[in-house]
Amino acid sequence: MEVDKGKGEAEETRKVAEADRDTVTLKSSDGKLFEVSKEAAARLSTVLAGMIAGGSIDDNGTDLKQIGSEALENVVDYCNKHANSIPSAALISSSISFNTAPFKEPEEWERKFVDRLSHDALFDLVEAANFLGMERLLDVTCHKISEMMKGKSPDQIREVFNIKNDYTKEELEEIRQELAWAFYDD
Amino acid sequence: MDPAKAKRKKARRHRRGAKPEPDRLSALPDCLLHVIMSSLKARQVVQTCVLSRRWRDLWRTVPCLDVDLDEFKAKKTPAAPGGDHNAASNSNVRTAQSDEDISASDPESSDSDSSDSCSSFSSSDDDDDSKYRYGGNKDKEWKDFEDFTVNLMHRCNISQLDSFRLHSRRLRAPRYGDRQVGGWLRRAMKYCTPYPAGQRKGLSPSPWHLKRLHLCFVALNNCFADHVTSVLRTLEDLELDDCRCEIQSVTSHSLKSLVLKNCRWFSLSEITSRTLKTLVIDGGSNTDDCLLVILTPAVAYLHLAVSVSGFDAGISLNDMPSLVKASIHLRDHAGSIFASHKLCGDQSKLICSISNATSLELKGVGRKGSPNLEKLTLRHCKKKKGKTKLSKTTSSEFLGLNFMSENLKIEIIYKYGNGHQLVKLLCYGNLSKKCIKLIKVN
Numbered sequence: 197m198e199v200d201k202g203k204g205e206a207e208e209t210r211k212v213a214e215a216d217r218d219t220v221t222l223k224s225s226d227g228k229l230f231e232v233s234k235e236a237a238a239r240l241s242t243v244l245a246g247m248i249a250g251g252s253i254d255d256n257g258t259d260l261k262q263i264g265s266e267a268l269e270n271v272v273d274y275c276n277k278h279a280n281s282i283p284s285a286a287l288i289s290s291s292i293s294f295n296t297a298p299f300k301e302p303e304e305w306e307r308k309f310v311d312r313l314s315h316d317a318l319f320d321l322v323e324a325a326n327f328l329g330m331e332r333l334l335d336v337t338c339h340k341i342s343e344m345m346k347g348k349s350p351d352q353i354r355e356v357f358n359i360k361n362d363y364t365k366e367e368l369e370e371i372r373q374e375l376a377w378a379f380y381d382d
Numbered sequence: 383m384d385p386a387k388a389k390r391k392k393a394r395r396h397r398r399g400a401k402p403e404p405d406r407l408s409a410l411p412d413c414l415l416h417v418i419m420s421s422l423k424a425r426q427v428v429q430t431c432v433l434s435r436r437w438r439d440l441w442r443t444v445p446c447l448d449v450d451l452d453e454f455k456a457k458k459t460p461a462a463p464g465g466d467h468n469a470a471s472n473s474n475v476r477t478a479q480s481d482e483d484i485s486a487s488d489p490e491s492s493d494s495d496s497s498d499s500c501s502s503f504s505s506s507d508d509d510d511d512s513k514y515r516y517g518g519n520k521d522k523e524w525k526d527f528e529d530f531t532v533n534l535m536h537r538c539n540i541s542q543l544d545s546f547r548l549h550s551r552r553l554r555a556p557r558y559g560d561r562q563v564g565g566w567l568r569r570a571m572k573y574c575t576p577y578p579a580g581q582r583k584g585l586s587p588s589p590w591h592l593k594r595l596h597l598c599f600v601a602l603n604n605c606f607a608d609h610v611t612s613v614l615r616t617l618e619d620l621e622l623d624d625c626r627c628e629i630q631s632v633t634s635h636s637l638k639s640l641v642l643k644n645c646r647w648f649s650l651s652e653i654t655s656r657t658l659k660t661l662v663i664d665g666g667s668n669t670d671d672c673l674l675v676i677l678t679p680a681v682a683y684l685h686l687a688v689s690v691s692g693f694d695a696g697i698s699l700n701d702m703p704s705l706v707k708a709s710i711h712l713r714d715h716a717g718s719i720f721a722s723h724k725l726c727g728d729q730s731k732l733i734c735s736i737s738n739a740t741s742l743e744l745k746g747v748g749r750k751g752s753p754n755l756e757k758l759t760l761r762h763c764k765k766k767k768g769k770t771k772l773s774k775t776t777s778s779e780f781l782g783l784n785f786m787s788e789n790l791k792i793e794i795i796y797k798y799g800n801g802h803q804l805v806k807l808l809c810y811g812n813l814s815k816k817c818i819k820l821i822k823v824n
Contacts, residue, residue: 315406316406319406319407319410322410322414323410326411326414334417335417338414338417338418338421339421341407341418342418342419342420342421342422343421345418345422345426346421346422346426347426349429350430350432350433353430353433354433354434357405357406357407357408358404358405359407359408359433359434359436359437360405360434361434362434362435363432363434363435368432371431371432371438372432375428375431377529377530377533377534378425378428378429378530378533379429
């Protein structure tokens with residue numbers, strides 16, 4: 197949820213209520229303010245948890261200079277959705293508690309959440325999640341990226357991510373010889 | 383141009399399959415690329431080395447490897463050497479070069495090119511799939527799998543991995559394929575050490591870093607079991623699926639989760655772990671005359687779904703005071719030919735040891751007309767701090783329990799709480815009150 201900045205009166209009242217608020221205000225690199233539940237922020241982000249515990253949360257909006265407003269909006273959105281989906285998560289964990297998959301698959305809503313993102317927004321979100329130490333969000337976004345790579349040839353992967361091939365022909369041939377066992381070659 | 387507009391345009395171009403301008407993926411730090419690569423299958427992980435210099439050695443330090451026979455399905459492989467497909471698949475690297483040329487010249491025109499090449503890719507996949515089905519490319523598939531796995535284990539130090547998954551498949555493996563894979567694994571276990579200073583002769587092997595190990599269709603023996611006990615000292619999650627295990631005992635001081643699905647055991651007599659929290663035994667069999675004793679006092683989740691005939695000599699569960707949820711499913715037990723199996727007779731014992739569970743689900747235990755289940759005992763362990771209350775048991779999942787057997791006697795031994803509540807609950811089902819015996823102990 198975005199908070200209009202520059203509303204003098206609102207600022208004042210917020211300051212007064214600050215002490216026992218259950219939300220924190222985050223400020224993106226381009227100066228937009230976002231509010232997020234303190235509990236969810238502390239639970240989902242190790243960095244925000246540290247800031248909250250250490251009292252370094254700025255009531256007028258904690259500066260997150262590395263994160264643009266679009267990415268921060270997604271982060272906040274994710275935190276809020278996550279807070280709302282707790283009952284279902286608990287339900288799932290109890291019913292599939294025997295499931296020991298090494299990678300916790302994203303839940304349906306998490307999948308949808310990352311699916312609707314544009315290419316750039318996805319990478320912005322990965323970087324934001326990394327910066328904020330949001331392990332679960334990192335897993336979900338990274339999982340999405342690997343889905344985009346899965347089953348594709350190196351050529352196709354270069355296409356999708358615009359990876360510039362900076363090898364010389366000879367170098368590539370050398371690698372391919374060295375790792376022939378990993379490529380199709382008969 | 384207004385930045386939002388530019389972004390929208392970029393997004394639109396991306397939807398059309400065009401390239402976003404910067405290479406955001408390669409710009410990520412190694413640790414994130416490793417996370418991303420960890421969800422790919424192992425061969426694709428290694429193949430990323432040709433993407434660009436940035437990717438050259440990333441695969442060597444990836445923390446998770448997932449080697450799967452599925453990845454070697456004869457896809458895009460030539461049916462006959464020298465064929466058209468051969469050239470196409472061989473040119474993985476060379477086409478990369480030409481592709482580079484195209485994209486450099488005109489990005490717009492390459493859009494259509496790329497979509498074309500995509501569709502031709504998928505159609506050739508279909509062709510090859512049918513070739514695979516009818517031509518029987520199993521041998522080649524297995525050889526590729528073998529070459530890859532053996533080389534990978536040789537070059538990638540699997541002792542330094544976090545997670546290793548090795549999946550073979552019964553239906554697509556050659557005869558004794560599981561033993562071959564077992565051999566590769568055994569050699570890797572013998573020669574891999576997390577410290578490259580060489581083999582420490584005469585000393586005990588240094589521990590691996592592995593936390594998760596999943597094996598499917600691999601033949602294992604006591605060497606493996608020893609390795610689990612003494613070298614895989616950080617292993618938390620072990621899953622064996624469709625494995626042939628000539629193993630007499632599984633002991634671990636670090637395992638938290640042990641999942642055994644459809645494994646054929648030879649004289650497995652003991653599973654011991656003080657740390658184990660989750661234990662799943664689903665299907666499989668053990669040698670006829672061998673009683674399996676499970677000593678895992680910390681287990682909170684227990685799932686036991688076995689056929690009575692598979693574990694003929696029985697399974698003995700020792701006390702599990704921390705049990706939260708248990709699910710016991712004994713299959714094919716109503717059949718008369720199995721009436722004499724030990725596991726049937728031991729049911730009451732089995733249930734006795736899991737009586738601390740707050741959620742208990744029993745299936746196939748005490749079927750209608752079954753002469754086997756004569757007595758169900760719900761006993762609250764009075765030794766343990768005396769804190770357990772009977773009311774907990776009332777939350778037990780009795781749905782699915784069929785107490786129709788006429789000679790079934792239920793004995794409830796309790797110390798605290800209201801035993802009559804439980805009786806009410808049981809009578810709600812098919813039971814008559816006189817079959818239930820309440821014993822209050824002091």
